[in-house]
Amino acid sequence: MADPHGFQKFNRAAPAHRPVPLRLMDYREVYEKAPAGQVEQQASRCMDCGVPFCHEGCPLGNIIPEWNDLVRQDRWREAYDRLHATNNFPEFTGRLCPAPCEGACVLGINDDAVSIKDVELAIVERAFEEGWTTPITPTLDTGMRVAVVGSGPAGLAAAQQLTRAGHHVTVYERDDRLGGLMRYGVPEYKMEKKWIDRRLDQMRAEGTEFRTGISPTAADLNAFDAVIMATGTPVARDLDIQGRDLNGIYPAMEYLTWQNRVNEGDYASSAISAKGKKVVIIGGGDTGTDCFGTALRQ
Numbered sequence: 001m002a003d004p005h006g007f008q009k010f011n012r013a014a015p016a017h018r019p020v021p022l023r024l025m026d027y028r029e030v031y032e033k034a035p036a037g038q039v040e041q042q043a044s045r046c047m048d049c050g051v052p053f054c055h056e057g058c059p060l061g062n063i064i065p066e067w068n069d070l071v072r073q074d075r076w077r078e079a080y081d082r083l084h085a086t087n088n089f090p091e092f093t094g095r096l097c098p099a100p101c102e103g104a105c106v107l108g109i110n111d112d113a114v115s116i117k118d119v120e121l122a123i124v125e126r127a128f129e130e131g132w133t134t135p136i137t138p139t140l141d142t143g144m145r146v147a148v149v150g151s152g153p154a155g156l157a158a159a160q161q162l163t164r165a166g167h168h169v170t171v172y173e174r175d176d177r178l179g180g181l182m183r184y185g186v187p188e189y190k191m192e193k194k195w196i197d198r199r200l201d202q203m204r205a206e207g208t209e210f211r212t213g214i215s216p217t218a219a220d221l222n223a224f225d226a227v228i229m230a231t232g233t234p235v236a237r238d239l240d241i242q243g244r245d246l247n248g249i250y251p252a253m254e255y256l257t258w259q260n261r262v263n264e265g266d267y268a269s270s271a272i273s274a275k276g277k278k279v280v281i282i283g284g285g286d287t288g289t290d291c292f293g294t295a296l297r298q
Contacts, residue, residue, distance in 0.1 A: 003072060006044030012112035013038055024297055027188035027263050029095075039122040042115045043071035049106045054116060057104025060093070062086045064101060064116055071119055080127040083120065088157040089199060091128075092182060094121025095191045098286070128198070135205035138166040147172060147224040149216060152180025155230030156203070163208045170209045170224070172216045177264070180232055184257040187290050189297070193264070239282070248277075252287045259294050274298045 003009075015034040017023070023030055046068035054064045063082050070079035083090055094117055105113035127133050144167045148159045151173040163169045177183050179196040204210070221227045236251035238244070250272055258270040274295035281288045281295075 003044040004048075006041070006072065007047050007107055007111065007114075010041045010045055012045070012115055013042060014115055014118055023189065027297060029192055030189055034118065034122065039119055040072055040074065043068040043119050045107065045114045046072075047107055051106075053104040053106060054101040054114075058101040060086050062101065062120070067123060068114065068116070068119060071123065076123065076126050077130070077132060079123050080132055083123050084127075087120075088160050089153060090120050090124035091195050091199065092153055092191065094118075094124060095195070096182070096186060133202060135202050136164050137206055138164055140166040141168075142166040144168065144225045145170070145223070146226045146228065147216065147221050148228045148230055149221075150180060150230035150232060151178040151210070151212075152230060152232050153182060154232075155180065155228065156199070158228050158230060159208050160203055160206070163203070163206050168209075169207075170211060172214050172220075173210065173212045174215045176213050178210055178212060181234075184260045185234075185253055185287075185290075186260075187256060187294050188260065188263045189293060190290065193260075252283070252291050256287075256290055256294060259298070270298065 013034075015031045015038075017030055018028075018032055046065055048065050048069065052065050055061055058064065063086060067079040067082040070076070070082060087093060097117060099117040101116045102108065102113040105116065107113055124133075142165070146159075146162050146167045146169045148155045148162075148169060148171045151159075151171050155171060156178075159169045159171050171178070173180070175184065178200055179193065182191065182196055183193060200210070234253055236253060238251075243249075255272050258267075258272050261267055262270050275298045279291075279295045281291050
């Protein structure tokens with residue numbers, strides 16, 4: 001470990017938020033870039049625990065202490081290699097993941113946890129700036145054809161891994177744009193869609209084929225050697241309660257999708273707008289807060 005006393009010397013710090021009055025005027029991302037040196041300091045707070053529970057807290061099994069240590073030592077390229085060994089799209093998780101790794105951080109027992117998510121995002125953005133995220137083309141051709149149905153993060157990750165293994169991969173997406181929930185469910189202010197497009201450019205260069213606006217039939221899928229179903233669950237859980245059929249009540253995904261399409265330039269305004277209205281949101285999870293932030297901006 002580069003600095004065994006980092007957690008004693010530095011307090012937790014996170015990138016600043018854009019001022020509320022300004023960020024409510026647009027759909028740009030909320031966070032500003034961290035000042036020089038802050039990420040390295042935060043990475044040095046990692047204690048290199050004997051049992052790093054952050055590994056189990058992370059659904060991907062990211063090797064967090066290793067890339068924290070490498071960032072602390074200014075070895076960013078190696079940190080990116082360690083991060084990318086377990087995570088295809090750190091730029092997505094670094095913006096959207098609720099960071100269960102931080103909830104599992106041992107330092108969090110009696111202090112503020114290491115700001116793992118911020119370090120993760122800083123690593124991958126540094127990699128894009130330095131040109132390290134070049135296409136990884138396969139070294140062999142298996143001749144096998146694989147269909148991936150759904151272009152959300154799971155479908156894209158599976159497609160990228162399979163393409164790099166030498167298979168011929170086709171991704172089907174029923175919407176007109178790729179990205180699944182990240183494209184039309186997640187508000188622009190949480191993750192701007194240019195980050196999805198940036199990664200899709202890499203995947204196309206690697207050889208992955210994409211087909212949008214298509215829901216494949218059984219006959220379509222029978223032409224492949226293997227099929228991965230990564231369709232997610234866009235169907236809302238409705239509430240069978242009195243008044244549900246009244247006007248002005250919408251599922252969250254319908255509401256969020258309209259605004260995201262406005263941000264994409266498809267429409268001048270949303271068909272479901274909270275402007276000038278009193279709003280009640282039922283549900284306080286990520287999707288509920290997405291509706292909250294969108295309603296305030298409208």
